[in-house]
Amino acid sequence: MFTISLIGQKGGTGKTTTALGLAVAAARAGHDVAVIDLDPQATAAKWKDRREGENPPVVSAQASRLRQTLDTAQAQGIDYAIVDTAGRNDDSALSAARAADLVLIPSRPNIVEVETLPQVNDLLRLAGNPPAFIILNGIHPAAGRASIAEIHSAIHGLFALPACPVHLCQRTAYAEAMTTGKVPQELDADGKAGDELNRLFAFVSQFLTSRGDHVEIQRHSATA
Ligand SMILES: Nc1ncnc2c1ncn2[C@@H]1O[C@H](COP(=O)(O)OP(=O)(O)OP(=O)(O)O)[C@@H](O)[C@H]1O
């Protein structure tokens, strides 16, 4: 099982949107997926209340019980556990980062959000430096490759955090999906937002599976 944690030091960066979009992309690719909601606001769990159908399951959990919740998910044959956290510096972000095979940090490309990245870096250090990527979210759909590449290299240069090569644009499908208990892939099968999320899952799964042996060895030695 792979654990992917969405963290950030600010509210509204796109953690829940990304968690749910990734979860459905993974499920549609044939994997067993569970979303674990550590946010007391329970945004992911409320989305699930609005959703028709069982998949993906969303489990509300407490940070102090995350390890046990993940063990249960693994015992039930879950392939991807996706952990959504609250947008502030609290136990849930640290626990989620500690448990993660991969941490994803959505951030809008504006100074207010980018300024919080050093705190995220500190938190990742405390968590033992799990692999992590920033996901640029809310990029203008007309932004060119050059300006996105510039933001990537600025973030990497300033905070030593790599930016994920797949970014998410500002699109109404993301907001609409959240209110209807869906994800963009389900609103418009060939739409651009759905395509971004599918490509994000493809990148994440390739990253995790290509370093899978290494992760398993690390886990084994951690519990030995
Ligand atoms: N790329 C996007 N385009 C348009 N709207 C977006 C996009 N990403 C997120 N949103 C909208 O922004 C709002 C905040 O997103 P979301 O709830 O995913 O953020 P969050 O980081 O989980 O927030 P919190 O810290 O409060 O949990 C939501 O209304 C969501 O629909």
Ligand SMILES: [Mg+2]
């Ligand atoms: Mg959220």
